[in-house]
Amino acid sequence: MTPPKSPEPDSSGEERKAPPPRRLPPLWRLAFDLVERPIGAASESFVQSEVFMDALAAGWKVQRRMTREVQRGIGLWLDVLAVPRRSDLTTLVNQVASLERQVRQVTRELERRNGSEISQQRPAATTRRSSAKAKGR
C-alpha cells in the first residue's frame, strides 16, 4: 500500500484546485529552528552514544543503590521510634498482591474445571438425545 498520490485530474477531467500557498512561519520561529535543529540532532546522536548510555546506566544504578541506602538509614531511625517505614508498607502491598494473584489463580482454575465439567456433560446429553431418536425410529 502506498500513500495517496499527488493531485490528479478528477472524474470530470478538470485539474483539481492547487492548495493555498503555505504561510511561512514567523521570523522568530525560523531563528529558533535554525538553532534547535543542529542541537536537537546532535543531542539525539549523543543519547544514542555508548558514552551517554553507559553514564545513564551507571546513574540509574547509583540512584537505585543510594535510594535503598537512604531508605535503610531512615528505616533504622524509624525502627528506633517504632514508626512503620515505607518498606513495611511495600512488603504489605506485595503480600496483598500475592494473595490477590493466588485468588485469581484459584478462580481461574475453578472456572476451567466448571467449564470442563459442563463440556463433559454436553456430549453425554447429545448421546442421550441421539439414542432416544434412534429408539424412536
Added chain:
Amino acid sequence: MPSLIERQVLRARNGLAYLAGTNRPAIAQTPKDTVWRRDKAQLWRYRHAEGEGVSIAPPILIVHSLVSKSYVLDLMPNNSMIRYLLGEGFDVFLLDWGVADAAEAENTLEDYVDDYIPEAIQATLREAETDEVNLIGYCFGGVLTLLLAAGHPELPIRSLVTLATPADYSKMGFMSQMFARGRLDPDDVIDDTGLVSSTRMDEGFQALKPTDQLVQQVNLLQNLWNEEFVEGFVAMNQWARDQVPFPGAAFRQTVQVLIRDNALMRGVIPFGRGEVRLQDIRVPYLNAFAEQDGIVPAAASAPLTELVGSEDASELRLQSGHVGFVAGRQAAKVARPQIADWIRRHSDEV
C-alpha cells in the same frame, strides 16, 4: 486567519487558560459499554452514533499496548480512531489493560497472550454474536497479537493488523540498547513493587528526543492563538506524559527474549513451555509502521511483513510519527482511511 492584534489577544487569553489549566479538553468521549472484565483488563464495546450502525463484519478488536493509556485511540471527538472506525460501519471493541499495580507485577507475556486476550476474543464473539474477529494490535499490543496469532491458530481471527509494532529490537535504538548488552539488567529498573514505574518509562521516552519538550512548547507558543491547536496539544501532551507502569515479570521476558535474543527477528520465540513461530501466522496480515517513528523506528517494524507465514501479507508505510496512526492530521488523512480500507477488504458487508 485573524489579524495580528486579534491573534495577540487570543494568545493572551488561551495562554492564561493554559497556565490555569482551565482549557483541559474532554478526552475519550465516545460512549462505550464494558462487556467483559478480568482483574484490571476491560473489554469495551463502543456505541454507534444515532443513524449509524454496523455494516461490516466481523467486528474489530483492538489490543492496546502495555506501556501507555488507550485513550489515544479516542483522544477527542474530532480526532478519534475509534469514532472513525464506527463511522465506517465497524463494530469496535477495545481491550484496555488498566494501570498495573503490584497485583500485576508477576504477569508474564503468557498471561496476556494465553489467558486475557483469548478470553477477550471469546467475549467479543459472544457480544457481537459472530464467529470471527479482525484483530488490531497497537505498539506493544501488536507484539501480543503476533504471539497470539502464532501460538493460537485455533482462534477465529479473520485478519491481523499491527500498528507501530517492533520486530527487530536491535534497531530500537536507545530504549533497547540500554538493556541489550547487559548495560542494565531488568531488575535495575524494576521497583520494590515489582513494576517498572511510569516515571522510569517516561524518562526512557523523553530521552529519545531530548529537545522535544522544548520544541513542543515553542509549537504551542506559535499557535497559542488557535484554540483548536491548543486543545489538541493539551490532549496529546497529557497522553504523552501519562505512562503506565509495566509489569516486572513481562519486562524481564521482554528484555531477555525480545531484546537480548531478538527472538521475533528469528521468527521462533520461546514461549510458555514451548515456542511459537511467526511462520504459523496464516491469516491476512497488515504491517503498518511510520517512517518518522522515533519510538519504534520503521527499520524495527518493516521485517514483520516477511516474517509471518501469511500469503496475504502487506505493509503500510506512513510518513508520520508513532501516534500518527491513531491521532493527528496524518491519521485522519492517510492512516485511518487506509487501515479501514484494508480491513474492509478482508471483511463482509452485512
